[in-house]
Amino acid sequence: xxxxxxxxxxxxxxxxxxxxxxxxxxxxxxxxxxxxxxxxxxxxxxxxxxxxxxxxxxxxxxxxxxxxxxxxxxxxxxxxxxxxxxxxxxxxxxxxxxxxxxxxxxxxxxxxxxxxxxxxxxxxxxxxxxxxxxxxxxxxxxxxxxxxxxxxxxx
Amino acid sequence: xxxxxxxxxxxxxxxxxxxxxxxxxxxxxxxxxxxxxxxxxxxxxxxxxxxxxxxxxxxxxxxxxxxxxxxxxxxxxxxxxxxxxxxxxxxxxxxxxxxxxxxxxxxxxxxxxxxxxxxxxxxxxxxxxxxxxxxxxxxxxxxxxxxxxxxxxxx
DNA sequence: GGAGAGTAGTTGACATGGCAACCATCGACC
DNA sequence: GGTCGATGGTTGCCATGTCAACTACTCTCC
Numbered sequence: 224x225x226x227x228x229x230x231x232x233x234x235x236x237x238x239x240x241x242x243x244x245x246x247x248x249x250x251x252x253x254x255x256x257x258x259x260x261x262x263x264x265x266x267x268x269x270x271x272x273x274x275x276x277x278x279x280x281x282x283x284x285x286x287x288x289x290x291x292x293x294x295x296x297x298x299x300x301x302x303x304x305x306x307x308x309x310x311x312x313x314x315x316x317x318x319x320x321x322x323x324x325x326x327x328x329x330x331x332x333x334x335x336x337x338x339x340x341x342x343x344x345x346x347x348x349x350x351x352x353x354x355x356x357x358x359x360x361x362x363x364x365x366x367x368x369x370x371x372x373x374x375x376x377x378x
Numbered sequence: 379x380x381x382x383x384x385x386x387x388x389x390x391x392x393x394x395x396x397x398x399x400x401x402x403x404x405x406x407x408x409x410x411x412x413x414x415x416x417x418x419x420x421x422x423x424x425x426x427x428x429x430x431x432x433x434x435x436x437x438x439x440x441x442x443x444x445x446x447x448x449x450x451x452x453x454x455x456x457x458x459x460x461x462x463x464x465x466x467x468x469x470x471x472x473x474x475x476x477x478x479x480x481x482x483x484x485x486x487x488x489x490x491x492x493x494x495x496x497x498x499x500x501x502x503x504x505x506x507x508x509x510x511x512x513x514x515x516x517x518x519x520x521x522x523x524x525x526x527x528x529x530x531x532x533x
Numbered sequence: 534g535g536a537g538a539g540t541a542g543t544t545g546a547c548a549t550g551g552c553a554a555c556c557a558t559c560g561a562c563c
Numbered sequence: 564g565g566t567c568g569a570t571g572g573t574t575g576c577c578a579t580g581t582c583a584a585c586t587a588c589t590c591t592c593c
Binding site for chain 3: 251254255285286287297298300301302305318321323324325
């Protein structure tokens with residue numbers, strides 16, 4: 224506690240600031256673009272992607288499972304689903320087995336929305352993020368992300 | 379527009395998801411920690427860091443300059459400063475030269491808050507982010523961030 | 534079969550961000 | 564010196580996220 228702080232050296236400081244800056248702008252840009260072209264927010268998009276994942280039968284998930292997959296708070300899931308339900312992108316359905324529970328079902332409109340939004344979104348991610356990275360760099364980035372996630376695991 | 383979408387391959391997809399996940403959790407963790415140990419949010423912290431930067435005379439900046447440095451919307455700066463002013467961390471001061479303008483001054487309490495918060499915050503950034511990166515990797519991460527930022531520049 | 538712990542989901546209070554509209558002032562130009 | 568576009572800042576409205584409390588079940592164990 225009383226140890227002298229090891230501040231970031233200039234190289235690290237630059238890298239850290241660039242990282243912060245990068246993320247702010249990247250997400251802001253992706254969000255704006257998504258909003259402008261398809262009326263979806265990043266959060267909408269993430270829900271829709273989760274529901275259209277290959278291993279999701281019937282495009283339907285329990286609330287809590289959605290939360291686990293996205294690593295979201297349950298209240299966040301609940302509110303996001305409410306907003307999207309109001310716009311007709313998903314529907315809640317009561318769970319017969321567990322009367323506390325609820326399913327979230329993708330609607331046709333939701334499917335249409337993700338179909339319309341995905342190509343442009345992926346293209347932008349590619350353009351901004353992956354262009355200029357070769358295979359090795361993608362792998363090393365992946366390793367780095369994974370190693371930080373490991374250190375974050377003890378939540 | 380009618381071109382077939384080039385979806386992300388499995389490697390890219392993993393890297394992208396890991397990246398998203400990483401950022402969510404990293405920022406959440408840094409925020410929680412900062413909040414718990416010093417009662418500051420990341421946004422508070424960023425403002426205080428900007429005001430205590432070496433090249434800032436008198437720990438005082440014009441609102442618009444704060445916005446430029448942080449790359450924040452002006453309304454965001456205004457609101458954040460209001461909240462921090464209410465807690466005594468900064469003060470607004472009228473600008474004599476330009477009667478539209480306002481300075482933001484760091485208060486003693488603000489200085490004390492950043493002094494108290496910085497060591498723990500930096501230590502956590504180091505522990506979570508830089509540990510396990512050698513100098514080469516830091517540099518290559520920095521280059522990557524910079525290259526993406528360039529592509530984002532046309533905002 | 535009933536008490537109590539745990540789980541699924543919702544809600545309310547609050548902090549935060551973005552966008553657009555607004556006000557006041559500045560500055561350039563006639 | 565007056566007009567008009569640009570600039571600095573604030574505000575309101577809305578979307579989003581967190582945390583903590585609350586409801587309603589389910590499960591375990593006696």
